[in-house]
Amino acid sequence: MSISTAPDVRPGRLAPAEYAQRFADATPRLTPAQAVLEAERCLYCFDAPCATACPTGIDVPSFIKRLAEGNLRGSARAILEANPLGGMCARVCPTENLCEAVCVRNTQEGKPVAIGRLQRHAVDALMESAHPQLFTRAPATGKKVAVVGAGPAGLACAHTLAKLGHDVMVYDARPKAGGLNEYGLASYKTPGNFAQTEVQWLLSIGGITLHRDWKLRTLAQLDALRMDYDALFLGMGLGTTHQLGVPGEPLGGVQDAVDFIATLRQTDNLATLPIGRRVVVIGGGMTAVDAAVQAKLLGAESVHIVYRRGPEAMSASSAEQAWAQTHGVTIHHWLAPTEILANPTQSNHVGAVRFARQALVGGKLTATGERETIEADMVFKAIGQQLGNPVLAQAGFALEGGRIATDAVGLTNLRGIWAGGDCRAGGLDLTVEAVEHGKQSALAIHAQLAQ
Incomplete structure (x- = not known):
């Protein structure tokens, strides 16, 4: 395969106003009326499976009932007593695999109560209130x-x-x-x-x-x-992050996905952040999805997530995978990287990634002998940390x-x-x-x- 173009990595791929629009809140907040209507869908189950499914043991029916009654402060207390980071968890917790997956409304109707969004509504209301601190310290122990x-x-x-x-x-x-x-x-x-x-x-x-x-x-x-x-x-x-361990890994344009995400998070003006025209993300977890989607939002023309196993083995949830595809990211399965190829016009920079197709043979991941090459100006490694x-x-x-x-x-x-x-x-x-x-x-x- 011949790599067709010189590396194309640059900032400012979008009009200035587009950055704020593209990186706006992925899940808009519920209005007060929407929150009450959603809360009233809750059946307030005894021995509620949603509470059991929550790793922090939030009393979900209790906080939703208080929200429905207009007691947002009491609702937030029920959340934060169990989970002091309840506001962030409401935003990033995979509720579709935990509390909402076992919601009785989900099992009966196929549409769970939006527990995560209701949790965010209650905690955000507290955080934005005049007196957000609910708790006081016990007497000092001297420890x-x-x-x-x-x-x-x-x-x-x-x-x-x-x-x-x-x-x-x-x-x-x-x-x-x-x-x-x-x-x-x-x-x-x-x-x-x-x-x-x-x-x-x-x-x-x-x-x-x-x-x-x-x-x-x-x-x-x-x-x-x-x-x-x-x-x-x-x-x-x-x-530290795991390394691919393949030839060409030190080439320019190859970096850890977690470093890319951290840099993006700390960049005030996203128009100054360089991104490749063609991006490949290697990995199958949430970090891979976050890096891939944000690369696309920054203006990359083609973004590929490449994973060595099938979709069911990806640690990114099905909702996360669908989110990536909705944003124009192509997901490839059963491909393992074997070499990162240099760009012929700039030999110290990545130009493509070569993959070997994989298959399960007797329960063991085995190369089939087929190969595939994907051109790239940037490669993000998202294969886990240690x-x-x-x-x-x-x-x-x-x-x-x-x-x-x-x-x-x-x-x-x-x-x-x-x-x-x-x-x-x-x-x-x-x-x-x-x-x-x-x-x-x-x-x-x-x-x-x-x-």
Whole structure:
């Protein structure tokens, strides 16, 4: 195959006004009247399956009933008592696979109550009110807890501990708190700087001190935290991305999808962000979809998601896959990358990606011998992340699959240290699950400190 054109990567592919329009809220807010009408569809089931399906155990019928009665503050309380990051989870949680999937209205009529949108309506109303803080701290316990990581798990842990009267110091590697909520989600899912609005609400309870630009790099740092604090929670997420391990990977125009998303999230003027005319995204999860759709929204002419297995194996939900296709992204299955090819007119830059077609033979993924090549000016790698912090092994943490092994409430094999979120082994890598990890570990830490 001959690559037909020189690399085409540049900013400003759209008229200035188009950026705001294209990156507007993907799910417009319900009006008050729409919210009440939707809430009245709820059957307020006893032993409601939607509440059971929620990883944080939100009493869904209770918050919806209060919303229907016009008690938005009470509705938000019912949500945030169970999930202190309920506003963000309402925006990004895969409700179609969790609470809404088991909604009785869904099983009876094929149309669930819009639980996620109602949750957002209640929490947004609280956040925009004159007095958004619902909770007050318990009397001070005199205990100090360190939290490493200001993502969903760390923030949920810190907020729960602060509410119980403990002093919490949160250490994070980034300039802004929020973790993936700030740096790792498509901007059209969380417009209006909501991630920081939620962080400020969480911190406003008091008792939480945030230390930015701090990364766990040495065993001495970990030892100091264990010595200086009564307990330690690790919610550090996954720090490094998997590599493709194919020839041509170092070429210009090849980058991690998470870095692209983070850069986009922190770019004030999207017209200044370069994007290729032809983009290939390798991977099958939500990060791949977020990168692909945003590349298309920035003005890329052709965007391809390429995944090595079939559609049912993709970790991106069917709704996410449909969202990508609706925005003009082509999804290819059963193709594994074998080589990234240089552009002949600019040999240090990507020009195409060569793939080998795959098939399941005896349950094992096997190359069929067929090959396919897709031209690209930019390639985003979205094949997963790993913890990749050598300090953890040096400290003696038990690891499973490269992540920290814990018991059900997040206690590690090292005394006084808990862990949760993506860095914890055996999870679903969902924001809502990370919140529950942080909350449950905080309650366990509180119980331990009270002895």
